[in-house]
Amino acid sequence: xxxxxxxxxxxxVASTDKTQLTSMTGNRAAHPLVLTTANIRTEIRMKASYxxxxxxxxxxxxxxxxxxxxxxxxxxxxxxxxVLDFVLKPLKEAATLGVLLDFGDPFQHPxxxxxxxxTQLEKLEETFxxxxxxxxxxxxxxxxxxGVHRPFWMDWPMSEPYIFLTPEILHHxxxxxxxxxxxxxxxxxxxxxxxxxxxxxxxxxxxxxxxxGVSRAKQVTGREHxxxxxxxxxxxxEADGMTRDITIALSAMNNFRYRGQAPKFTEADLAKMxxxxxxxxxxxxxILEAGLRRGKHGPxxxxxxxxxxxxxxxxxxxxxxxxxxxxxxxxxxxSHITEIKDPAAHSNNKNYEEQICRFLDRRDKAAQFDLSLAxxxxxxxxxxxxxxxxxxxxxxxxxxxxxxxxxELLQLIEPTARLAGAAHRVQNYFAxxxxxxxxxxxxxxxxxxxxxxxxxxxxFHVGRHPVGRQMSVxxxxxxxxxxxxxxxxxxxxxxxxxxxxxxxxGRRPAFRDQYLPFEKLQVWHNVRIQSRPFHFPDQILKxxxxxxxxxxxxxxxxxxxxVIFNTDSQYTWPHSGIQGHSxxxxxxxxxxxxxxxxxxxxxxxxxxxxxxxxxIVARPATSPNGMHLLKRARRSDRSPQGDIIPLSxxxxxxxxxxxFGREADRHLTKYNSLDVLEEYWLSKWFNKELFYxxxx
Numbered sequence: 001x002x003x004x005x006x007x008x009x010x011x012x013v014a015s016t017d018k019t020q021l022t023s024m025t026g027n028r029a030a031h032p033l034v035l036t037t038a039n040i041r042t043e044i045r046m047k048a049s050y051x052x053x054x055x056x057x058x059x060x061x062x063x064x065x066x067x068x069x070x071x072x073x074x075x076x077x078x079x080x081x082x083v084l085d086f087v088l089k090p091l092k093e094a095a096t097l098g099v100l101l102d103f104g105d106p107f108q109h110p111x112x113x114x115x116x117x118x119t120q121l122e123k124l125e126e127t128f129x130x131x132x133x134x135x136x137x138x139x140x141x142x143x144x145x146x147g148v149h150r151p152f153w154m155d156w157p158m159s160e161p162y163i164f165l166t167p168e169i170l171h172h173x174x175x176x177x178x179x180x181x182x183x184x185x186x187x188x189x190x191x192x193x194x195x196x197x198x199x200x201x202x203x204x205x206x207x208x209x210x211x212x213g214v215s216r217a218k219q220v221t222g223r224e225h226x227x228x229x230x231x232x233x234x235x236x237x238e239a240d241g242m243t244r245d246i247t248i249a250l251s252a253m254n255n256f257r258y259r260g261q262a263p264k265f266t267e268a269d270l271a272k273m274x275x276x277x278x279x280x281x282x283x284x285x286x287i288l289e290a291g292l293r294r295g296k297h298g299p300x301x302x303x304x305x306x307x308x309x310x311x312x313x314x315x316x317x318x319x320x321x322x323x324x325x326x327x328x329x330x331x332x333x334x335s336h337i338t339e340i341k342d343p344a345a346h347s348n349n350k351n352y353e354e355q356i357c358r359f360l361d362r363r364d365k366a367a368q369f370d371l372s373l374a375x376x377x378x379x380x381x382x383x384x385x386x387x388x389x390x391x392x393x394x395x396x397x398x399x400x401x402x403x404x405x406x407x408e409l410l411q412l413i414e415p416t417a418r419l420a421g422a423a424h425r426v427q428n429y430f431a432x433x434x435x436x437x438x439x440x441x442x443x444x445x446x447x448x449x450x451x452x453x454x455x456x457x458x459x460f461h462v463g464r465h466p467v468g469r470q471m472s473v474x475x476x477x478x479x480x481x482x483x484x485x486x487x488x489x490x491x492x493x494x495x496x497x498x499x500x501x502x503x504x505x506g507r508r509p510a511f512r513d514q515y516l517p518f519e520k521l522q523v524w525h526n527v528r529i530q531s532r533p534f535h536f537p538d539q540i541l542k543x544x545x546x547x548x549x550x551x552x553x554x555x556x557x558x559x560x561x562x563v564i565f566n567t568d569s570q571y572t573w574p575h576s577g578i579q580g581h582s583x584x585x586x587x588x589x590x591x592x593x594x595x596x597x598x599x600x601x602x603x604x605x606x607x608x609x610x611x612x613x614x615x616i617v618a619r620p621a622t623s624p625n626g627m628h629l630l631k632r633a634r635r636s637d638r639s640p641q642g643d644i645i646p647l648s649x650x651x652x653x654x655x656x657x658x659x660f661g662r663e664a665d666r667h668l669t670k671y672n673s674l675d676v677l678e679e680y681w682l683s684k685w686f687n688k689e690l691f692y693x694x695x696x
Contacts, residue, residue: 011038012091013045015332016059016084021344021352028352030340031059033087034332042263042326048334055339055360057087058353071133074147084152091156114153114160121149166321167314170329173257174225176307181250182214182228184292188241191215197235197660198228200668204561204655205545209670222330229254234657234681237625245286247624252279255626258691260314261325263535270315277311426542429459429530447591447605453648455572459530460647461543462589462607466522470593476521480550480558480588482610484642489516492608492644502649503567504584504613505633505641520593524607525549527589529563531652534574534692541689544653548586548609557675560585562656565611566649573651574693581651583630583682584611585674587642607647612640614656614680620695628682628694630656654690656680 013036021028034053036045045052062079064072120143128136130149137147153159167173186194195213203209208227210217217224233251236242256276259269284303291299318324343359344352429450435441436448450461477485490511495502530543547559563586566573571580588610618629633641658668659679668676684694 013038013327015329017329017333018061019336019340021341029061030344031061032336032340033057033059033084034335034339042323046326046331048331048338051338053332053335053339057083058356059083071137074133074137077146077148078150081148081150081152085150088152113162117145117151117161118154120145125149163320166327167310167317167324168327168329169261169324170222170333172307172310173260174222177229177257178220178225180305181253182232183294184250184287185232185236186215187292187294188246188290189236189239193239193664194235197664198231200664200670200673201231201657202655202674203670204653205547211670229257230655230686231657231683233625233685234627234683237681238659238661240662241290243286243290244624245283246290246292249280249283249287251624251626252276252283254685255695256280256311258685258688261688262692263323263325265318265323270318273315426540428540429461429528429543430540433459447607451648455569457532457572458651460650461528462524466591467525468523470520470522472519473516473521476523476588476590482587482642484639485610486516488610488642488644490514493517501567502645504582504611504643504645518592518595522591522593524589527647529650529653531574531689534689546586546653548589554671557672558587560587560674562654562674563611564651564654565645566651574689577693577696578616578628583614583654583656585614586611589647608644609647609650610642610644612642625681627684629659630680630682632678652690655683655686657683
């Protein structure tokens with residue numbers, strides 16, 4: 001109602017944090033303030049390589065003469081607000097949105113509005129001089145104020161701090177996990193037991209493996225916090241000291257954090273977040289009763305955790321401001337490198353603030369010149385969306401090319417320097433497969449090494465050349481320790497000829513004729529699998545590498561990763577979840593080599609895999625940790641249930657965590673932990689996309 005007719009509000013995203021200039025001597029530091037605008041698409045703004053953040057100020061880092069630490073903190077906060085008040089003055093006609101905070105209860109407290117806070121400050125100044133710190137600060141603390149008497153937003157129209165201060169994933173959620181959840185787990189299991197369990201988890205290509213555990217980790221970042229969260233619930237499940245209520249509370253907190261990082265939300269999603277937080281509060285007292293929450297002087301009996309109280313405001317903030325992931329400090333902290341540390345590294349270690357600004361100014365001017373030159377070379381002119389360009393005469397055919405969006409521009413120009421975007425692009429196997437089938441690469445080997453599943457939701461890529469020489473079925477059976485490989489091929493050919501679904505396990509027909517219509521196999525040791533995001537099925541995810549290599553040192557059982565594969569084409573991954581799919585261990589990747597001068601064997605000439613199945617013996621609703629419990633499927637002779645299916649039936653790489661029980665078996669290693677046990681947990685927190693698929 002306060003916006004004039006025809007006007008609008010442009011959201012501004014501001015971030016500020018101190019950073020050390022490690023490339024300079026003398027313990028130098030900087031405190032940058034960076035800005036961007038909220039009208040930039042989230043997927044663009046969240047990528048540091050697009051340089052959407054601009055440095056607008058370097059906040060002074062003062063050393064106060066005041067000896068009392070509490071008062072130095074108040075003076076530092078006042079300086080901070082005074083600088084923001086000055087720097088942000090041109091923006092104070094804008095309005096933004098945000099959250100509320102208070103302390104550790106399972107309910108939301110009334111909002112501390114701007115009017116309420118300013119009224120408190122006015123009443124304080126009627127009694128105390130703001131610069132008489134020994135009297136003013138205690139009185140302010142009693143009113144739950146921090147001692148700043150002139151907050152920078154006080155004359156900012158339409159501003160409400162409890163709304164525009166949004167939840168921040170990096171510092172509020174991930175840091176809370178490191179400071180609290182992980183410490184509770186260490187206290188419950190003991191550092192040595194927890195570290196051992198982490199150290200024997202199966203490594204995954206592209207994911208951090210904690211070979212020495214987590215209890216003694218130092219200088220960890222948000223990336224390490226995320227990597228620990230992937231495995232923590234499966235690692236602690238059923239351990240000594242980990243009661244059912246504690247497990248439920250920690251699982252609920254993990255659910256809350258993962259669901260809160262989604263790029264979009266429905267009311268059902270928000271209801272699940274509220275339910276997860278309520279579940280934590282309903283079971284959290286078990287953590288205190290076990291003495292797991294500890295301070296410097298022993299166990300604590302309270303929940304005075306500000307970050308925990310922040311969580312009460314997350315759902316209201318999502319309704320007001322959208323997905324919290326777009327306000328995460330991951331990108332703004334990375335901007336410290338491009339906007340502060342890199343420029344400082346080019347300075348002479350003196351008056352570096354001025355040299356940083358000069359460096360950034362010259363860099364921007366060079367980029368603008370390059371852009372202008374590229375546009376001029378292509379005869380491109382910008383035109384506003386609401387402008388209707390005049391119709392061209394015949395004489396104007398060679399006139400300027402008019403564009404109205406940046407995306408159109410970048411498709412047409414070839415600047416001498418890369419303007420934006422990552423240095424290493426994510427390989428799009430979907431697009432590459434399409435080009436292959438359109439005949440764009442006539443020299444490509446067949447069958448094509450890059451292809452897409454029949455449901456068009458998964459793409460695959462194997463190496464151009466197989467590993468080693470061609471081998472017979474018997475040789476492959478011995479190399480990979482798969483004694484039933486020939487029977488699996490007979491079953492595959494039988495199902496293929498009858499048009500049956502390809503499953504893993506089940507009753508096999510009796511074969512009188514042991515003849516196979518081929519002699520040799522080609523083998524690969526890994527495959528790249530690329531999926532589409534749960535929320536944006538028109539986009540692509542980064543490909544993941546799945547291994548299936550034969551036994552060799554130190555992988556004495558072979559390196560065989562766990563996968564989800566489709567068993568019913570009526571169900572599609574990821575939106576069908578586990579329904580119509582199974583979990584298995586990938587043992588072998590191969591292709592049948594047709595006999596010379598003979599057509600390929602029945603069916604398509606395609607890549608095949610040998611998979612050993614796990615059965616789901618417990619659903620998330622029946623286990624306190626909220627995970628699927630898997631058991632290795634075996635035949636009547638106790639051999640693993642394995643079969644051959646098309647490679648195109650695979651859907652995703654997954655992590656299955658050993659069911660350690662009360663105490664982990666000390667014979668386990670990272671090389672055998674996926675092979676010697678019977679039961680495992682399917683970790684839905686292995687990555688966010690898997691969480692959305694298994695928990696929706």
